[in-house]
Amino acid sequence: xxxVGVIVISDRAARGERRDACLPxxxxxxxxxxxxxxxxxxxxxxxxxxxxxxxxxxxxxxQLVFTSGGTGFAPRDNTPEVTREIIEKPAPGIDEAxxxxxxxxxxxxxxxxxxxxxxxxxxxxNLPGSPRAVKEIVTFLLPTxxxxxxxxxxxxxxxxxxxxx
Numbered sequence: 001x002x003x004v005g006v007i008v009i010s011d012r013a014a015r016g017e018r019r020d021a022c023l024p025x026x027x028x029x030x031x032x033x034x035x036x037x038x039x040x041x042x043x044x045x046x047x048x049x050x051x052x053x054x055x056x057x058x059x060x061x062x063q064l065v066f067t068s069g070g071t072g073f074a075p076r077d078n079t080p081e082v083t084r085e086i087i088e089k090p091a092p093g094i095d096e097a098x099x100x101x102x103x104x105x106x107x108x109x110x111x112x113x114x115x116x117x118x119x120x121x122x123x124x125x126n127l128p129g130s131p132r133a134v135k136e137i138v139t140f141l142l143p144t145x146x147x148x149x150x151x152x153x154x155x156x157x158x159x160x161x162x163x164x165x
Contacts, residue, residue, distance in 0.1 A: 002064055002149055004030065005057040006040040007050070009069035009079050010129060014044035022068040025131035029138035034146065035064065045069075045076035054086050058122045063149050065122055066138070069129030071114040079126050080115045087117030087124060091148070094125060094141075101140045102133065109133075121152055 006026050012018040023040055030037060039057060043049040050070065057065045070079030084090075094116035102109030114126030125141075127134050150156035 002035045002146070003038045003062045004035050005060075005062040005065040006037055007053045007057065007065065007067045008040070008042045008129075009045055009050055009067055010042065011044045011076065013042050021131040022129060022134050025134040026066060026068070026138060029135045029142070033142055035142070038062070045078060047078045047082050050079055050082045051086065054082065054119075054124065058086070058119050058124075062122055063153065064145070065124045066134075067114075067124070067126045068134055071112050071126050071128055073111060073113075077113070080113045083115050083117065083124055083126055087115070087119050089118040091116040091118065091123070094148075098125075098127070098137055098141075102128075102137060105133070105136055118152055123148055123152060 006023055008020050008022050010018070010020065013020040020042055026037060039060065039062065041053050043053045054065065054067070067079055067083070070077045095114060098114065099109055099112060102112065112128050114128065116123070116125045118124070127137055147156070
């Protein structure tokens with residue numbers, strides 16, 4: 001089982017003005033898979049709060065952290081900038097794949113600024129704040145997501161073990 005954390009980044013959800021629908025979308029998309037959400041939180045769009053949540057999740061040894069929200073063009077959308085500060089190795093292929101896939105679902109996907117990368121032993125992936133997008137993107141990534149996590153953990157010596165199976 002892979003340990004997953006979910007950080008929902010939303011001013012309104014953090015203030016209790018809106019019920020979050022992204023965490024249930026993550027839970028539904030990951031249900032029955034080898035990925036288990038073991039921690040989750042909702043924070044506002046303040047960069048310090050996003051940074052603190054990411055750092056705490058990385059320090060608890062989670063293998064995968066998804067963020068949802070704060071990836072657009074609004075003045076308080078800062079998730080990609082904070083994520084870039086934290087990651088040690090960017091993973092632009094994930095970003096490109098997400099945007100390419102998402103573009104087939106919505107023309108608005110081109111406005112997502114989400115980034116992905118590795119911090120320590122944790123893979124971080126920024127997703128939009130839309131429950132529908134969360135479910136679609138996680139479902140899209142799920143069949144191959146074990147591969148980078150094995151590599152990050154040093155549990156895969158030869159990539160062909162995954163690619164050719």
